[in-house]
Amino acid sequence: MKIERDIWGGLNGEGRSLQDAQVAIVGVPFDSAACYRRGAAFAPDKMREMSKRCHPLTERFVDISDLRVCDLGDIDVDPLDWPATYNRIDRQLQEVIHAGAVPIVLGGDHSISFPVVRALHNHHSPFRGNSGVPSQPFGLVWFDAHPDLMHTYGVSKYSHACTLRRILELNNIKPRHVVMIGVRKVEPEEYEFMQETGIYCVHASEVARYPADAIAEGIREHLSGVTRVYWSFDIDVLDPAFAPGTGIPTPAGLTTRQLFDLVYALRELPVTGADIVEVAPPFDHADITSFAAATLVMEILGLIKTQRESERRAGYTTTSVGVQSVR
Numbered sequence: 001m002k003i004e005r006d007i008w009g010g011l012n013g014e015g016r017s018l019q020d021a022q023v024a025i026v027g028v029p030f031d032s033a034a035c036y037r038r039g040a041a042f043a044p045d046k047m048r049e050m051s052k053r054c055h056p057l058t059e060r061f062v063d064i065s066d067l068r069v070c071d072l073g074d075i076d077v078d079p080l081d082w083p084a085t086y087n088r089i090d091r092q093l094q095e096v097i098h099a100g101a102v103p104i105v106l107g108g109d110h111s112i113s114f115p116v117v118r119a120l121h122n123h124h125s126p127f128r129g130n131s132g133v134p135s136q137p138f139g140l141v142w143f144d145a146h147p148d149l150m151h152t153y154g155v156s157k158y159s160h161a162c163t164l165r166r167i168l169e170l171n172n173i174k175p176r177h178v179v180m181i182g183v184r185k186v187e188p189e190e191y192e193f194m195q196e197t198g199i200y201c202v203h204a205s206e207v208a209r210y211p212a213d214a215i216a217e218g219i220r221e222h223l224s225g226v227t228r229v230y231w232s233f234d235i236d237v238l239d240p241a242f243a244p245g246t247g248i249p250t251p252a253g254l255t256t257r258q259l260f261d262l263v264y265a266l267r268e269l270p271v272t273g274a275d276i277v278e279v280a281p282p283f284d285h286a287d288i289t290s291f292a293a294a295t296l297v298m299e300i301l302g303l304i305k306t307q308r309e310s311e312r313r314a315g316y317t318t319t320s321v322g323v324q325s326v327r
């Protein structure tokens, strides 16, 4: 597949290698785990196309023009062979992590977040057996209309309705380090699990009622001490009026304004990796959803840029392989 230069606001430099990148963008055109309507497999290309209309300046005017971005194209997925697809995702993510780049993954349905998070988790939290050395806590911010906490859905444990449940089976991702935002459609089994585990949940109605800064303060306090955070954006966190092109359009969601305000308010939380999933171009109208998703990628790039800047000022830099001094 040919990756064009003018995508991502022109940040995808010509001939830039992964080794030279601060951010790696990876497409995963896989939607076999969607339980209602498929179509997310078309999202990575559509988002790239929309990103040609984006500028290297975030909506809050953060200049990201010198951020080194490398779009690695799409992972070769097999819609009928999930384990093979997960293995390919894992291999690609390992390459990104070892190159020291922050991965931004374009789904695909939400199921693809599991192999992505697993790769990051396994790198940062190697199993320590009985050595007694605790790993650093790994946090998760989950923007979604749904908690995706079903143990099994239909016949599958890997449905997109089970993704967060699978992630919580990883040994260093604890429910107390998970924050859900925009949740509003929950199965009884999921609600029970949320109650039992005490997952921090910001309901969609609370996003409407409270200022972004107040919500962000609560989240930052809840995740204090967490040094690595993965950000997962299921585009159905947005109201269908703002993102009609998705598998399960769920009423009474966030406005795009509320989402961007929250992302900005949370800018001090580290971005260890991120994904944008469940954009389904076949159900979109006038590319509203794909455009919002591509713009969201630019906002995430803005967060990464801001964090790199403040690390530079503080005299150190965190890469996904650890903390290094600035040379």
Ligand SMILES: [Mn+2]
Pocket: 110, 144, 145, 146, 148, 160, 234
């Ligand atoms: Mn989801």
